[in-house]
Amino acid sequence: MKSIxxxxxxxxxxxxxxxxxxxAAMGKIIFYEGSNxxxxxxxxxxxxxxxxxxxxxxxxxxxxxxxxxGYEKPYYMGYQYVLGRGEYPNFHHxxxxxxxxxxxxxxxxxxxxxxxRIYNRPEMHGHMMEFTDDCPNVYDRFGYHxxxxxxxxxxxxxxxxxxxxxxxxxxxxxxxxxACSEWGCMNPMIGSFRRMRSSLM
Numbered sequence: 001m002k003s004i005x006x007x008x009x010x011x012x013x014x015x016x017x018x019x020x021x022x023x024a025a026m027g028k029i030i031f032y033e034g035s036n037x038x039x040x041x042x043x044x045x046x047x048x049x050x051x052x053x054x055x056x057x058x059x060x061x062x063x064x065x066x067x068x069x070g071y072e073k074p075y076y077m078g079y080q081y082v083l084g085r086g087e088y089p090n091f092h093h094x095x096x097x098x099x100x101x102x103x104x105x106x107x108x109x110x111x112x113x114x115x116x117r118i119y120n121r122p123e124m125h126g127h128m129m130e131f132t133d134d135c136p137n138v139y140d141r142f143g144y145h146x147x148x149x150x151x152x153x154x155x156x157x158x159x160x161x162x163x164x165x166x167x168x169x170x171x172x173x174x175x176x177x178x179a180c181s182e183w184g185c186m187n188p189m190i191g192s193f194r195r196m197r198s199s200l201m
Contacts, residue, residue, distance in 0.1 A: 027066020027106045029083065035059040035090045047105045050074040058101040061088040067107045067156070067196060069171045070094070074102045080169050080184060082158050082196065095169065107156065107173070114155035114195045116172075120144040122179045124151060134194035137163040146188035150177050156196035159183065163191040171196070 033039035033055050042054045051058075052074070061070075063085050072078030081094045081101070088094045113132070120126040120142075127144065135141050147159070152174045161167025170183045170190075180188040 027068070028064040029068050029104065030062040030064065031055055031058045031101060032060040033057055037062065037089065044104060049103050051102055051104065057099040059090055059099050061094065067109060069105050070101045071103045072100045076103050076105060080171050082169050082171055110155055112154060115153040116157055117151045117153065118142065118147045119149045120146060122148045124149045124176065124178060136165065136192050138190055138192060147190040148180060148188045158194055158196055159190045160192045161190065165192050165194060167191065
């Protein structure tokens with residue numbers, strides 16, 4: 001198998017917590033062109049901005065370690081898929097819409113507190129609610145169908161298009177998101193969200 005040597009990732013500092021990209025020793029993901037781990041396979045242990053050089057399509061994945069986000073398009077664009085440790089025999093198992101994985105990123109494990117504020121208007125205006133735990137139904141808890149902006153104060157979070165953690169996924173690292181386009185979505189309708197935790201891996 002061919003190991004993909006991606007560029008070094010960024011480093012974030014938030015409060016007392018260092019957000020550092022994983023080194024190759026901390027995580028590994030294997031992409032397979034065929035379903036059920038068949039066909040050509042490629043091993044990746046770092047960020048990769050364009051996987052087209054290494055495989056044409058991806059129909060199954062093994063995550064050996066680390067927190068990964070796969071993207072439908074190069075340079076971390078398009079549909080996002082949050083991948084925890086385990087086996088994915090076909091793209092339906094990672095809630096994929098097709099067999100395209102064109103870039104990927106790895107993120108360091110996080111075991112601290114989780115805190116996020118969501119707003120029903122852009123620029124972090126309007127009604128605000130703070131969360132420290134998972135939310136299977138945004139409307140039931142928040143009273144609005146849309147999240148127009150948010151402030152991820154602590155921890156990694158995952159937004160889902162539909163309730164009960166279904167549909168398109170959006171990965172959020174700590175920071176301010178003043179419009180839904182800043183987390184890769186043109187539609188503010190978010191049905192559920194949860195913390196990205198080791199227990200999901």
